[in-house]
Amino acid sequence: MTINMKRVFCFFLTTLIIFNAVQALAKIKEYHLTITKESVNFTGRPAVAMTINHQIPGPVLRFTEGDLARIHVLNKTNTSTSIHWHGLLVPPGMDGVPYISFPPIMPGRSFTYEFPIRQSGTYWYHSHSGLQEQMGVYGAIAIDPVHPDPKSPSERVILLSDWTDEPxxxxxxxxxxxxxxxxxxxxxxxxxxxxxxxxxxxxxxxxxxxxxxxxxxxxVAYDRFLANGKPVLNLEAKPGQTLRLRVVNGSATTFLCLILPQDP
Ligand SMILES: [Cu+2]
Known part of the structure; x- marks a missing residue:
């Protein structure tokens, strides 16, 4: 081995050790998501949906920049599924695009996604299989920066979406x-x-x-437009209180317009 090759080898080894040490020090934030096909009722008529942990949308996944995300996804449906982390910087094998970045999660099987959280902000996750996102397989992601502003107001996540009873x-x-x-x-x-x-x-x-x-x-003639899975959503705040709204448009096809009414 020449001196130069030794230097390159040492550099890679040191980088690998530092990377692993950083990973080991990172706080592991673990979530369990179970995807099920079940009946829901948004319109007064039952309709078939796909839920995450029996809810639409799925739970809000919260992280802090620097965390290590470990997310176990269990497929309890009779079709293959996947979860894609929309906008997150993840290693290729964790991107959740079936047949491109990983094999789909087959019925009855689970897959554990693991990736470092390298950014902060508001994102969402959704199925990348067939039209499952339209059937309910989506949820919001909220990531705090490593050094949050101490004056940050309290916040609410609003995930907007469209729903049709039609398959x-x-x-x-x-x-x-x-x-x-x-x-x-x-x-x-x-x-x-x-x-x-x-x-x-x-x-x-x-x-x-x-x-x-x-x-x-x-x-598309949607039957309902939903905010956090509800046709009407009321956010409570004290008079004068400032709220940070993390808004996600998780609609399958709909452009939405958000209007904040002025003070009366
Ligand atoms: Cu996406």
Whole structure:
């Protein structure tokens, strides 16, 4: 071994020892997530959903920058599943994209994700398998910085999402047919006579020639919009109190607008 090679070897060994020491010193933050297929009722009618720990959304996962996350995911459904940590800087094998970064979690099996928390902020996690995210497999992640501002206000996580009683596969099928199913559900169908009446016949034909459906994936007729799994969410605060809101749009297709009312 030449002197240079020895130096390189020593450098790698030292780096590895320091990395392992840092990992060993990191606080382990452990979570258990169990994915189940079960009946829910958001609309007065029962519908099939996929839940995490029997809830939609799944629990808020809280960490502090520098923690070591250890998350055990158990699949109690009859289909394969996965969890992807949206926006988190994780090693490739922990990214949770089936057949790309790891094998999917098969029915009855579990997978333990382990990765260092290298950032702070608000993120979310969701299934990366089929249309399971639309069925309820998602939750928020809140990460505090290593040195939090001592004056930081108390905070609330708000995870917004869209819900349809229809199986998401049916939604996708109707969207791909280019049919008027969703516009009719929303009372927003567009007819040639309507275009004529509005003086938009040219636009109508331009769209038809482009084989562009009148409505697209942003126009799904959802049955409910949810905040932390509820159609209506009340956040309590004392008069004058400052709150930090960690807001996540966990919708499958919906663009949402958040309006904060001014003081009366
Ligand atoms: Cu994502």
């Amino acid at each position: 998401p596969e049916t939604v996708m099928h109707n969207l791909r047919r280019g049919s008027e199913w969703h516009p009719l559900q929303k009372g927003a169908g567009q007819s040639i006579f309507g275009a004529l009446k509005a003086g938009k016949l040219g636009d109508y034909f331009a769209r038809e020639l482009g084989r562009m459906p009148a409505m697209d994936i942003s126009d």
